[in-house]
Amino acid sequence: MIRNVEVLVVGGGPAGLCAAQAAASMGAKVTMLERDYVPGGQLVKQTHKFFGSEKQHAGERGFQIGRMLLDEIQADPNIEILPETTALGCYEDGVITALQGDKHLKFRPERTILATGAAEKFLAFPGNDLPGVYGAGAVQTLMNVAGVKPAQRVLMVGSGNIGLIVSYQLKQAGVEVAGVVEAAPRIGGYLVHAAKIRRAGIPILTGWTVKEAFGKEQVEGAVICQLDDKFQQIPGTEKTIACDAICLAVGLTPLTELCWQAGCEMKYIRELSGHVPVVSDDLETTKAGIYAAGDVTGIEEASSAMVEGKIAGYSAAASLGHSPEEAARLRQEAMEELRQLRSGPTGGKINAGIEKVKQDGGVVHVNLYRYSH
Amino acid sequence: MLISTGIPTEEDLQGVMPPAQRRKLGPVAMAECFQKIPCNPCVAACRQKAITMGNDINECPKIDFDLCTGCGVCLTKCPGLAIFIIDETYGADTALVKLPFEYLPLPQAGQYAMGLNRAGEELGWFKVVQVIKGSARNLTHTICLEVPKELSMEVRNIREGGYRDE
Numbered sequence: 014m015i016r017n018v019e020v021l022v023v024g025g026g027p028a029g030l031c032a033a034q035a036a037a038s039m040g041a042k043v044t045m046l047e048r049d050y051v052p053g054g055q056l057v058k059q060t061h062k063f064f065g066s067e068k069q070h071a072g073e074r075g076f077q078i079g080r081m082l083l084d085e086i087q088a089d090p091n092i093e094i095l096p097e098t099t100a101l102g103c104y105e106d107g108v109i110t111a112l113q114g115d116k117h118l119k120f121r122p123e124r125t126i127l128a129t130g131a132a133e134k135f136l137a138f139p140g141n142d143l144p145g146v147y148g149a150g151a152v153q154t155l156m157n158v159a160g161v162k163p164a165q166r167v168l169m170v171g172s173g174n175i176g177l178i179v180s181y182q183l184k185q186a187g188v189e190v191a192g193v194v195e196a197a198p199r200i201g202g203y204l205v206h207a208a209k210i211r212r213a214g215i216p217i218l219t220g221w222t223v224k225e226a227f228g229k230e231q232v233e234g235a236v237i238c239q240l241d242d243k244f245q246q247i248p249g250t251e252k253t254i255a256c257d258a259i260c261l262a263v264g265l266t267p268l269t270e271l272c273w274q275a276g277c278e279m280k281y282i283r284e285l286s287g288h289v290p291v292v293s294d295d296l297e298t299t300k301a302g303i304y305a306a307g308d309v310t311g312i313e314e315a316s317s318a319m320v321e322g323k324i325a326g327y328s329a330a331a332s333l334g335h336s337p338e339e340a341a342r343l344r345q346e347a348m349e350e351l352r353q354l355r356s357g358p359t360g361g362k363i364n365a366g367i368e369k370v371k372q373d374g375g376v377v378h379v380n381l382y383r384y385s386h
Numbered sequence: 387m388l389i390s391t392g393i394p395t396e397e398d399l400q401g402v403m404p405p406a407q408r409r410k411l412g413p414v415a416m417a418e419c420f421q422k423i424p425c426n427p428c429v430a431a432c433r434q435k436a437i438t439m440g441n442d443i444n445e446c447p448k449i450d451f452d453l454c455t456g457c458g459v460c461l462t463k464c465p466g467l468a469i470f471i472i473d474e475t476y477g478a479d480t481a482l483v484k485l486p487f488e489y490l491p492l493p494q495a496g497q498y499a500m501g502l503n504r505a506g507e508e509l510g511w512f513k514v515v516q517v518i519k520g521s522a523r524n525l526t527h528t529i530c531l532e533v534p535k536e537l538s539m540e541v542r543n544i545r546e547g548g549y550r551d552e
Binding site for chain 1: 388389390391392393394418419420421422423424425426427430431442443444445463465466467468488489490502503504505506507523525526542543545
């Protein structure tokens with residue numbers, strides 16, 4: 014049986030939570046699919062205080078923000094949360110299918126908000142299949158969700174905000190961090206995070222990479238080496254680091270399978286870290302009634318994902334005739350919030366990427382029938 | 387270079403350091419925030435309205451050292467843990483450095499902790515005068531450390547654990 018729903022939100026991370034809340038606050042009936050047993054996405058693992066302004070709950074820790082948003086939407090009679098429910102497919106007639114335990118669910122939403130987030134990138138090097146080579150997200154899940162110490166001594170690869178923050182969290186959990194290697198000549202993440210781990214004695218090596226991991230049954234160490242300005246390994250600069258885990262924090266890429274399946278026009282935008290759906294200012298994709306918000310539209314901070322969620326939620330609700338004037342006003346406010354967040358140097362790359370999305374050309378048209386049989 | 391090592395340079399610090407004249411008058415805040423990022427909780431935290439950043443949330447904070455009383459509220463609110471309170475009037479030869487701290491175990495007042503500089507290098511054992519615990523919601527603790535006056539601009543962290551009683 015296909016269930017008719019008004020607004021279907023796919024993904025319960027920062028964007029999805031805020032989208033659900035915004036749409037429901039205008040009077041829309043919202044159903045949220047969350048593959049984990051509880052919504053919150055990456056927020057549940059973030060033990061550090063968030064940046065941004067008061068409007069995005071700056072100064073609160075990620076898990077606190079997640080809990081607060083979750084409390085609010087759980088108390089909202091207009092929102093139905095379906096946990097442990099993984100969206101499987103988005104069909105050309107707009108039907109979305111999902112797996113909940115052994116049940117195959119089908120939804121026909123009037124509006125869909127895709128807030129599927131991102132996936133971690135991996136790095137190719139000899140030995141990267143050894144037990145002990147982790148993605149940063151897994152390390153955070155072990156430490157901050159499951160309460161399991163992932164290793165005794167870790168080499169961190171990547172100095173973006175995730176690499177810096179997870180290094181800090183490892184140190185807080187009593188794990189030694191041998192160092193952070195960063196292929197680029199500059200630290201990628203916020204310098205306050207870098208300064209915080211540096212004064213705790215964690216070296217940050219820019220212009221270095223992991224050459225190989227070694228170990229018999231699991232990681233026993235890593236060979237790191239310096240890179241030249243063309244990112245080529247410099248022979249003779251190798252150093253051996255003893256460690257029982259290597260943590261990869263080498264970036265994220267938008268999780269866009271559902272956008273592709275839906276037949277949204279897609280573009281490869283380097284600044285947004287991968288293929289992203291072409292969206293309007295309302296965050297509606299080129300498929301009418303399907304919106305996208307958060308990292309799926311380009312890799313950015315959780316604070317902007319939350320604001321994007323609001324924009325998509327208000328837009329979807331307004332398009333269904335729910336409090337259109339109030340929704341338009343609040344959407345305008347959210348757009349101004351987003352503009353401010355992106356107005357500095359760190360937002361420059363994002364703005365450049367969004368401009369490229371808007372320009373003509375580079376659009377990938379999907380053959381709808383590729384996905385149907 | 388801060389951008390390649392995470393360690394602010396002397397030049398970086400000169401731009402945000404309270405002047406020596408001001409430091410002789412009592413406790414004062416120092417925001418070691420050098421990069422334009424979208425963040426402004428310090429502005430709202432300051433009851434003296436000593437911290438400003440214009441209209442752009444991406445600006446670095448500016449502290450009016452004449453208005454600042456060194457109360458330390460901003461220290462616990464800064465998401466980057468980048469604000470420190472320096473009191474060079476604390477003792478004849480010593481200064482009090484207040485620093486944000488989010489590790490366990492916490493030292494107890496009266497114990498000695500290994501002081502670290504911005505590169506995480508050891509500077510010596512210094513007395514923990516007071517530990518102000520963060521609230522259940524805030525969770526950032528403040529360590530008040532008595533250091534030789536000439537190290538007031540050097541000590542920026544303590545090593546977690548291994549505290550000594552004398």
